[in-house]
Amino acid sequence: MAGGPGSGKGTQCEKIVEKYGYTHLSSGDLLRAEVASGSERGKQLQAIMQKGELVPLDTVLDMIKDAMIAKADVSKGYLIDGYPREVKQGEEFEKKIGAPALLLYIDAKAETMVQRLMKRGQTSGRSDDNEETIKKRLDLYYKATEPVIAYYETRGIVRKINSELPVDEVFAIVVKAIDELK
Numbered sequence: 001m002a003g004g005p006g007s008g009k010g011t012q013c014e015k016i017v018e019k020y021g022y023t024h025l026s027s028g029d030l031l032r033a034e035v036a037s038g039s040e041r042g043k044q045l046q047a048i049m050q051k052g053e054l055v056p057l058d059t060v061l062d063m064i065k066d067a068m069i070a071k072a073d074v075s076k077g078y079l080i081d082g083y084p085r086e087v088k089q090g091e092e093f094e095k096k097i098g099a100p101a102l103l104l105y106i107d108a109k110a111e112t113m114v115q116r117l118m119k120r121g122q123t124s125g126r127s128d129d130n131e132e133t134i135k136k137r138l139d140l141y142y143k144a145t146e147p148v149i150a151y152y153e154t155r156g157i158v159r160k161i162n163s164e165l166p167v168d169e170v171f172a173i174v175v176k177a178i179d180e181l182k
């Protein structure tokens with residue numbers, strides 16, 4: 001699943017897991033867990049994320065891979081949230097893990113995303129939910145992540161979902177896209 005910061009990826013993933021029982025892996029959450037552990041690597045990651053930049057590709061991919069392996073015997077399928085963030089991340093994923101079946105592209109206007117993140121920032125405790133970092137995350141999203149969508153569009157696996165709508169209406173469209181796969 002791809003989409004800009006604050007587009008509603010986490011919100012939709014939670015609902016997908018509830019309905020379909022897939023294993024949800026959020027690359028952002030995995031990185032935040034490493035930061036919370038207080039490890040040396042976590043400290044380096046924290047500095048990068050605070051600046052709104054992308055952490056090195058191998059770091060994220062290794063974390064996703066380890067998390068996938070840990071769940072391999074019980075998983076009904078994987079839902080990966082917030083990855084790939086740049087075309088190179090997608091290419092490496094395919095080399096080391098495999099090709100995705102579907103890319104859900106959660107799309108909202110920049111203005112909407114900023115508004116949601118500023119609101120979330122009042123309670124999230126996320127150090128990157130502040131005006132300055134949000135702006136950088138958005139810029140990077142348009143520069144690095146939007147090309148990822150074009151890359152997968154050529155394979156016909158992209159489903160673009162308008163997330164300006166209320167959560168349940170967005171979810172109804174998500175369900176349709178997933179059920180078409182079956």
Ligand SMILES: Nc1nc2c(ncn2[C@@H]2O[C@H](COP(=O)(O)OP(=O)(O)OP(=O)(O)O)[C@@H](O)[C@H]2O)c(=O)[nH]1
Nearest residue numbers: 005006007008009010011116120163165166167170
């Ligand atoms: N109105 C409306 N609000 C939403 C919707 N989806 C999410 N939100 C709100 O927008 C904020 C961001 O949603 P998240 O699901 O955390 O977004 P995300 O894409 O995971 O964001 P990052 O983790 O920053 O990439 C939350 O406070 C949600 O309550 C939606 O479909 N409609």
Ligand SMILES: Nc1ccn([C@H]2C[C@H](O)[C@@H](COP(=O)(O)OP(=O)(O)O)O2)c(=O)n1
Nearest residue numbers: 005006027028053054055060082083085137
């Ligand atoms: N594949 C990834 C995922 C997240 N990151 C970093 C950079 C992101 O701003 C932070 C937080 O990721 P998360 O997906 O939770 O949030 P944003 O979409 O950036 O709002 O982690 C990364 O470098 N590479």
Ligand SMILES: [Mg+2]
Nearest residue numbers: 009010026028
């Ligand atoms: Mg999220």
